[in-house]
Amino acid sequence: MFVGSLRAMTGVPARVFIARLAGIAVFDPAGDQVGRVRDVVVALRLGTRPPRVLGLVVEVSARRPVFVPITRVTVIEADAIVFDGRLNVRRFQQREAETLVIAEMLDRTVRLAETDEPVAVVDVAMEPTRTRDWLVNKVAVRRIRGRGAREGGRAGRGRAARLRKYGETMVVDWEATHGFSAVEHGQGAAGLIAAFDRMKPADLAGVVHELSAKRRGEVAAALDDERLADVLEELPQDDQIEILNRLEAERAADVLEAMDPDDAADLLGELSTEQRERLLTLMEPQDAAPVRRLLTYADDSAGGLMTSDPVVVPPDASVAEALAQIRNPDLNPALAAQVYVCRPPSATPTGRYLGTVHFQRLLREPPRTLVSGIVDSGLDPLRPTMSLQTVATYLAAYNLVAGAVVDENGHLLGSVTIDDVLDHLLPADWRESAMEAAPEHAADPEEEALRGARTGPDGGPAEPPA
Structure with missing residues (x-):
């Protein structure tokens, strides 16, 4: 049901299921990627009228979300979206009358109008109108398992009855559901998580x-x-x-x-x-x-900065065995840059620390070579009480991305990596600042026309101007 292109331009009906847009690359007319889709912004309307689609939330450089009006989208493909190239780089801020489809609609519990049966929202679909507006007019739902077939006191007929019986997923009209505007406590987050499954943890x-805060708690519970x-x-x-x-x-x-x-x-x-x-x-x-x-250890000391899970091998390990350990895809790249040769036990604090083998040296040696024969024993290790400034200077002086931390008895305690050093050298709120910082930018008239004049005299979203 996913539409291969924006066929509304030619008058042919089109339908796009919104959860499938998460993470899709967004390109300008020249073919340069500007970001990826994070969500779709809609405005709920009074009664059973389908919500209007206002635009896309697109994540651009430095993980900054910006708003792209739906009127600027020219092509929607299964793996790409193209817009007209006009981009307001102001940071997107959700407004009171706006709803984020992926973040807030997926996993909601709503009810079928015909039977009043509770169902879970799997996805919603948007379609263009003849005036080039987009409306959310289809909802993919699935029965909530464990609920009684006659909950609500009415036994439905046709597809709704089969939904109750088999728990299948089905697509219904927006008007056939109700409950999207209510605040739901304990809302699930499986659909949101699935939509962003391929994202890196930082993204x-x-x-x-x-x-x-409510949705953060629900997402945390579901992960x-x-x-x-x-x-x-x-x-x-x-x-x-x-x-x-x-x-x-x-x-x-x-x-x-x-x-x-x-x-x-x-x-x-x-x-x-x-x-x-x-x-x-x-x-x-x-x-x-x-x-x-x-x-x-103090937060700003080598002991406070280090991780206690570096790659440790015994002196009789081979190059092949050491390489096998650093190939672990879950290993921090900085930790994988070198292995530490220590006498047993290998868990920190280890036996006597013998030296470091850098991964480039491992790549140059025959697989059967013992690591004890290629250790760099001339590199003095860090001490746990050394200051952050000393650790940073040490890594910079020796062009390292990690350094061994050894106690006064010669036992390896851990390893300080460059990412942890940078984390402590930057201001304490650097993560939050990076997520929230945005350059000043003039208001976008088209965006304001689409998003601004949307509150009617009854307090609900206003209709777009004719």
């Missing part, structure tokens, strides 16, 4: 940051522990604390276990002593132990 964090941990690591501190506080204590402990120990320690360090100790107690002992050690 998904930008989406989550823009949501209301699995690993994905939520990755997103939390990319969010501003205030968002991290807010989301963690919304989770049940046991779930919060599970998410902290899935985070990198240094990121978990940074987050726990912002909580009260009582809350921090409770969560650490709920964590598995093997996961809590390195976090507790990191919390003993």
Whole structure:
């Protein structure tokens, strides 16, 4: 049902299911990509009239969302959208009478007008009119499992009855549903998450940051522990604390276990002593132990900056074995830049630290070569009490992206990576500033005409001018 092109220009009816637009590349007329679709903005109308589509939220450089009026879209393909090239780079700010389809409509519970049965919204579709406006006039719904077939007291007929019986997904007219304007507590987020499934954690964090506190909590509840941990690591501190506080204590402990120990320690360090100790107690002992050690160091020291999970190999490991470890796709690229050769045990704090092998050296050696024969033992390691400035100078002086942290007894404690150094050198609110900063720009008359004059005398969205 996804339309291959904007055939409304030729008078042929078209239909586009909006969830499928998430993440699609947006191009100008010259073929240069300017960003990707994050959401679609609509204005709900009184009664059963289909909502008007106002435009797209497009994420451009630096993860900044901007508004592109639907009237400027010229082509919609399955993998690309083209607009006329006129772009107002002011940061998109959702207005009171506007609704974001992917962020707010998907996963809602609405009711079928014919039977009053509750159903879950899977997707919504928009179609163009002869006047080149776009309206949301179709809704893909699925029965909520476990609900009684006669909930609401009326037994429907035809397709609605089959929906109750089999729990199938079906497409109905917008007028055949009601309940989109009501505030729903406990709304699901599976559809929103699926729409952005291919996003990198940092990009998904930008989406989550823009949501209301209510939707942030619902998305956090729906994400699995690993994905939520990755997103939390990319969010501003205030968002991290807010989301963690919304989770049940046991779930919060599970998410902290899935985070990198240094990121978990940074987050726990912002909580009260009582809350921090409770969560650490709920964590598995093997996961809590390195976090507790990191919390003993000052935030701006090598010990406070380091991660306790670097790549460690014994001296009798081969080059092939070392390369196999750094090929792990879940490994931070900076951590994968080098391996540390230590005597057993290999978990930090390790046995005696022998030296570092850089990954470029591994690539140059035969696979059967032992790492003990190619260690760089002339590079002095960092000490856990060294200051942030000293660590930054060390990495810059030796052209490194990571450095070993070793205690006075020669045991490897962890590794400081360049991304953590930059994180602490930048202002404390740099993540939030990066997500919210936008250059000043003059108002766009076309955008204001489309979005501005939309409140009628009854308080509802006004109709567009004839």
